[in-house]
Amino acid sequence: MTKSDVTRRGVLKSGAMVGAGVALPTIFTASSAAAYTNEPTGSSVTLGFNVPQTGPYADEGADELRAYELAVEHLNGGGDGGMMNTFSSKALKGNGILGKKVEFVTGDTQTKSDAARASAKSMIEKDGAVMITGGSSSGVAVAVQALCQEAGVIFMAGLTHSNDTTGKDKRANGFRHFFNSYMSGAALAPILAKNYGNDRKAYHLTADYNWGYTTEEAVRTSTEAMGWETVAAVKTPLTATDFSSYIAPVLQSGADVLVLNHYGGNMVNSLTNAVQFGLRDKLVNNKNFEIVVPLYSRLMAKGAGANVKGIYGSTNWHWSLQDEGSKAFVKSFGTKYGFPPSQAAHTCYVQALLYADACERAGTFNPCGVAEALEGFEFDGMGNGKTLYRADDHQCFKDVLVVRGKENPTSEFDLLEIVEVTPVSQVTYDASIFGGDLGTCNNGA
Amino acid sequence: MDAILLQILNGLDKGSAYALIALGLTLIFGTLGVVNFAHGALFMIGAFCSVTLSRLFSLSHKVEVPGETDFLGNPLKKDVPYLYDIFGESTGAAIIDWAVPLSILFAIPIMLAVGYAMERGLIKHFYKRPHADQILVTFGLAIVLQEVIKYYFGANPIPTPAPSAFTGSFDFGAMLGFDPNTIIYPYWRLVYFAFAVVIIGAVFSFLQFTTFGMVVRAGMADRETVGLLGINIDRRFTIMFGIAAAVAGLAGVMYAPINSPNYHMGMDFLVLSFVVVVVGGMGSLPGAVLAGFLLGVLESFASMREVIDLIPGINQVIIYLVAIIILLTRPRGLMGRKGVMED
Numbered sequence: 001m002t003k004s005d006v007t008r009r010g011v012l013k014s015g016a017m018v019g020a021g022v023a024l025p026t027i028f029t030a031s032s033a034a035a036y037t038n039e040p041t042g043s044s045v046t047l048g049f050n051v052p053q054t055g056p057y058a059d060e061g062a063d064e065l066r067a068y069e070l071a072v073e074h075l076n077g078g079g080d081g082g083m084m085n086t087f088s089s090k091a092l093k094g095n096g097i098l099g100k101k102v103e104f105v106t107g108d109t110q111t112k113s114d115a116a117r118a119s120a121k122s123m124i125e126k127d128g129a130v131m132i133t134g135g136s137s138s139g140v141a142v143a144v145q146a147l148c149q150e151a152g153v154i155f156m157a158g159l160t161h162s163n164d165t166t167g168k169d170k171r172a173n174g175f176r177h178f179f180n181s182y183m184s185g186a187a188l189a190p191i192l193a194k195n196y197g198n199d200r201k202a203y204h205l206t207a208d209y210n211w212g213y214t215t216e217e218a219v220r221t222s223t224e225a226m227g228w229e230t231v232a233a234v235k236t237p238l239t240a241t242d243f244s245s246y247i248a249p250v251l252q253s254g255a256d257v258l259v260l261n262h263y264g265g266n267m268v269n270s271l272t273n274a275v276q277f278g279l280r281d282k283l284v285n286n287k288n289f290e291i292v293v294p295l296y297s298r299l300m301a302k303g304a305g306a307n308v309k310g311i312y313g314s315t316n317w318h319w320s321l322q323d324e325g326s327k328a329f330v331k332s333f334g335t336k337y338g339f340p341p342s343q344a345a346h347t348c349y350v351q352a353l354l355y356a357d358a359c360e361r362a363g364t365f366n367p368c369g370v371a372e373a374l375e376g377f378e379f380d381g382m383g384n385g386k387t388l389y390r391a392d393d394h395q396c397f398k399d400v401l402v403v404r405g406k407e408n409p410t411s412e413f414d415l416l417e418i419v420e421v422t423p424v425s426q427v428t429y430d431a432s433i434f435g436g437d438l439g440t441c442n443n444g445a
Numbered sequence: 446m447d448a449i450l451l452q453i454l455n456g457l458d459k460g461s462a463y464a465l466i467a468l469g470l471t472l473i474f475g476t477l478g479v480v481n482f483a484h485g486a487l488f489m490i491g492a493f494c495s496v497t498l499s500r501l502f503s504l505s506h507k508v509e510v511p512g513e514t515d516f517l518g519n520p521l522k523k524d525v526p527y528l529y530d531i532f533g534e535s536t537g538a539a540i541i542d543w544a545v546p547l548s549i550l551f552a553i554p555i556m557l558a559v560g561y562a563m564e565r566g567l568i569k570h571f572y573k574r575p576h577a578d579q580i581l582v583t584f585g586l587a588i589v590l591q592e593v594i595k596y597y598f599g600a601n602p603i604p605t606p607a608p609s610a611f612t613g614s615f616d617f618g619a620m621l622g623f624d625p626n627t628i629i630y631p632y633w634r635l636v637y638f639a640f641a642v643v644i645i646g647a648v649f650s651f652l653q654f655t656t657f658g659m660v661v662r663a664g665m666a667d668r669e670t671v672g673l674l675g676i677n678i679d680r681r682f683t684i685m686f687g688i689a690a691a692v693a694g695l696a697g698v699m700y701a702p703i704n705s706p707n708y709h710m711g712m713d714f715l716v717l718s719f720v721v722v723v724v725g726g727m728g729s730l731p732g733a734v735l736a737g738f739l740l741g742v743l744e745s746f747a748s749m750r751e752v753i754d755l756i757p758g759i760n761q762v763i764i765y766l767v768a769i770i771i772l773l774t775r776p777r778g779l780m781g782r783k784g785v786m787e788d
Contacts, residue, residue, distance in 0.1 A: 056709065058600035234750050237761045241704055241713045244634070245455045245748035251626045252448060268602045269704045276631040276703070278614035284626065303705055305604025319516060330516060340516045410513070410521060 036366045037152035037444030038128045045100040045365060047072070047352070048129030050120050050144060051158065053108040056265050057136040060299050060344045064134050064158055065106060066337055067345035071352035074332070075102045082332035083353060086325040086381035091360035098359055109135055113143035120144045124151050130365050131156060133351050136344060138162030138211045145174035152444020154367045156351035159344045161263075161295055163214040166395035167434025172441040173367055175374055175394045177354065177387075178347045181211070182429055184294045184314040185218030187400040187422035189226050191312060196257065196290055198227035203255035205246055205270060207262050208235040215261040219294050223259075231255045236266070243270040247277050256284040259292045267293060268303035275307040296403055298342045301415040308405030308415060315401045317346040317383050318418055326383040340413050350382045354389070368441040386424070392431035393438065400427050447618055447627040452745040454617065458634040458703075460741020461641030462488075465696035466714055467721040467733035468645060469689035475665045475728035476682040479568055480576050482583040485715030486590040487690045490559060491697025492706035493594055494552035495605050499544040502528055543608045545702055552698045553691055560690025564683050587711065595708040602705035607633040611702075633702050640699050644692060645734055651688075652730070661685055665728070720768045726781020736779055740764050 040046070049068045052061035073079045077094035084092050096102050105127040107119025116135065123129040132148050133156035135141050141160035148155035149171040157165060157176040161184070166176050192200075202223060206216040212235070220230050231253050236246050247270070250258055258279060262270050274280075274291055282289040293300075296313035319330045319340035329349060333341040341349070354374065362369035375391035384398035403416040466488050473481045505524035513521035528537035540547075567586060571579045606612070611632040618628035652658035664671045664678040671678045697706075704710065721740055725732030746752060747763035771778060 054600075056600055056707070058595070232750060234753065239713070239761075241710065242459055244459070244631075245452060245745040248451050248455050248629070249448060249750060251629065252451070265602055265707060265709075268604075272604070272705060273703075276612075276614070276633060277629055278612075278631065281613060282626055282629075299601055303602035303604060303707075305606065305705070307604070334517045410510075410523070411515070413516070 035443070035445055036368070038124065038130045040100055040128075040130060040365055043100055044103045045097055046127055046129050047102060047104045047355075048107060048120065048123035048127065048132040049104055049134050049348075050107040050109050050116060050123065050132050051134040051348075052111045052136050052140075053106070055110045055112070057111045060136045060159065060297065060342065061109070061134075063299070063342045063345040064136070064348040067333065067341060067349035068104065068134070068352055070333055070336060071349045071356075072102045072104055075353070075356050079336070080328075080332055083325050083329050083349065083382055086328050087353060087357070088380040089357050089361070091357050092353065093360075097356045098363070098365065102356070105129060109137075109140050109144075111137050111140060113139050116140040116144050117147050120147050121151070124148075124153055129153065130367075131355055131370075133355070134158040134348060135160060138165055139209070141165050141174075141176075142169045142210075145169065145171050149173045149439070149442055152367060152442045154355060154370050156355050158348050158351070159297075161215070162211040163218070163434050164210060164436075166393045167214075168436035170393050170395075170436045170438050172371060172394075172438045175351075175354075175371075175389065175396075177351050177389075177396045179314075179316045179398070179400050179427070180395065181215040181218040181294070182434075183218075183400050183427040184215065185220075185222035186427045186429075187314050187402050187420075188219065188292070188294060188312065189222035190422075190426075191402045191420055192223060192257075192292060193226040193228075195312070197287070200228045200257050200287070200290075201231045201253075201255045201285065202228050202257045202259050202292075203231055203250045203253055204233035204259045204261055205243065206233055206235050207238055207266050209238050211263065212261050215294050216259075219259055219261065219292075228257070236262070236270070238266065240266065241269055243273040244277070246270075247274050247279070250274075250279065251282060251284065251289075254285070256287045257290045257292060259294065261294060263295055263297075264300060265303070267295075267300050271304045271307050271311070280310075296416060297344065298413065298415060299344075301405065302412060309407050311405045312419065313403055313416075315343050315403050315416065317343045318401055318403060318416060319346075319413070320418060321383060321401075323381075323383060323385065325381040329383060346383060353382070354379075366443050368443045371441045385421075388424075390431065393434075393436070395431075397424050397428055399424050447623045448749065448751075449746075450617070450621070451628045451630075452749060453742055454628070454630050456742025456745035457738060458638050458741075459744060460738035461638050462696055462700055462714065462737075463718055463721045463741050464734045464737025465641050465644060466693055466718040467725065467737050468648060468730060469693040470718055471722045471725065471728055471730060471733040472648075472689040472692075473686055474722070475730070476661060476685045477564075477568070477572065479571065480579050480583070481568070482580050482715065482719075483563065483587040483590065484583075484689075484693055485711030485713075485718065486587040487556065487559065487693035487711070488697040488700070488714055489591060489594065489706070489708065489711030491552055491556060491694030492605075492701045492710060493598060493697075494555055494694065495545050495548040495698050495701035496598065496603050496706055498548040498551045499541070499605055502526065502541045502544050545605060545607055545698065548698045548701075549695060552694050556691040556694030557687040559694070560687035561683065563690065564686040568686070569683075587715070591708045591711060598708065600708060602707040604705045605701040607636075607702035611636055637699050637703065641696070644695060648688070648692060649730065657681065657684075717764060720764050722778075724768055724771045724778055726778030728782060729778065729780040732778055732780030740767065743767060 051064040074082045109116035120132045131154045135158040138160040141157045145155045155174040206212040293313040296315045301308045358370045358373035362373040377389045387398035400422045402420045406417045470484045505526045507522035508525045510521045515521045614629040614631045721736045725736030748760045
């Protein structure tokens, strides 16, 4: 009698493995003829712009899309070239990327993680996008970044400010140009201490989700290091529209500063409510009561209107910067669209150019080659001074702007004024403090 | 004690908005038997009446500012409202400043017309259909309306400030003998509360003391019998739909300075207002008002730091918890008619 090695359990295990292999979605495997996912074989290359086109951040998404369209125009040799003229790398020639004409498809993230993943997946699977970029939320960025990692394409994040994007949720295929919560805290704290003193009592209202937590932690840590005391930190529901019941007890707490760790509609409403309650007119502990908004965007400032006057915050970039890169971008964007670009537009435009430049320098669209070209890449001329794409966490390190709501705006876009350009050395941190693991690059092969 | 007083005050203005929206909702349910999920959109349209009138008042022409340049280096052009040219700068500025209260006059005919068109054009076709159909069609209408508003006004909130005479806050604490700054309350929220009381009083008076109101109340109690008396109750109910739309719209007009209007604000209030109607009793007008204020105050208390520390997340679920308890123990709501929602 011959002994057979075939067992019922073995057959089941093998069957399961084969079944899993067959069932594996096609986006996770490059076609047998291609060396990597969506390798461009024709005369064009397709990029996927995944921005909020509907939902609460639709206006921000529209500005991102304008910036991407401008970047594509410049990459293909149209327009005045914008920042390509000031970019320290001279690899881009205005003939597309690696000689291929740049085309694009767009997706609607709706600022919902599942919708953003679905639209990114569709652009990769159906439209053959070789890179995905954009977005206005950290939740979306983390979700899409993970998808791109699995699919074997590069993800160039749009507006995402949570530490987690390049911290505990970082991925080898994902890159962020935008700054983060830690940098906001590190940049803001000295300015706050300088203007409001070291003996302050802060009350935090924090949006009850990931970005809110990291921002609160960053601002608390930085301000407490300056001598401030945190008297309370209250989580507010993301869906809240009226913050009066959260703001009313602030004065009773003995706090003399209110920190609003809110973004978008939350920030507009909480700041409006705080100003309505007359907090800024109050004298507490013999000091003027102050409000701080750690992350500003122009669109938020517009929503809050006159309430932002005199209020400090931080921002990634502002159109009033006078370096050559910013001036070139503002001129291109302003001439094409009739108004200055937002920080979301700026970061998206820069991300598109950085990706294209990395492809040129790597000589390939292979995501692993592109990632290698981006890692540790130092550049200038893109609006934030000398910048480093740190290899350890794929986070850009550059100067951070501390801004203040302008007292006498001359237009609906002229709402913030730059108070200080915080040098990069002051906002740099050890990549290991936020944990996470980049893992290895996946090209989908 | 001061913290409790403070949260009661907060709850009153929040409750004012709930009560005004719920009042219209329950009025429509009580008269037409329609569950109108587009009612939140009417609140939102009201708020955008304020935005529209503010923008109309602010229509401007460009005037070059000598010696100054814009972001592209071109000569800076400043907006000068036409109202300044017509009435002079100070009067023109005052008219723009008072745009929100003046929007009440602007919004009433618009909201009546919107309500009338909505009822005649769509909702009357669903009177005899199941509530599920009514909910679907009115919810769909709400989405269409908010997308139309988003198309024309954008997705961002639009700041619509109260008149400068009402900015800042009133120190109730000092008035009641507490330390200064312990109980402060914004002037405009006081105005909103007073406005809500006036509107609610006006609706009740209209229904209680006019012949029209008497017929409507009779129709709410027994539509068939009123019809048999030869009274065209449908026409009156259509007018009531318009009035309910106007109430929601006015609630939105005056709410605009409290939170900058955005296309989604109706949806934010809709679900809570439905809970208010259910808690108050479907079809009960006093129930809607009572439940509106009650839930507004409860929501405020649940948002206190001490309460959240004790029961984390209570601020997000308190209203729904109350609704569950009421539905389990008294399905017809606090002041609902016997038999309604009990089968």
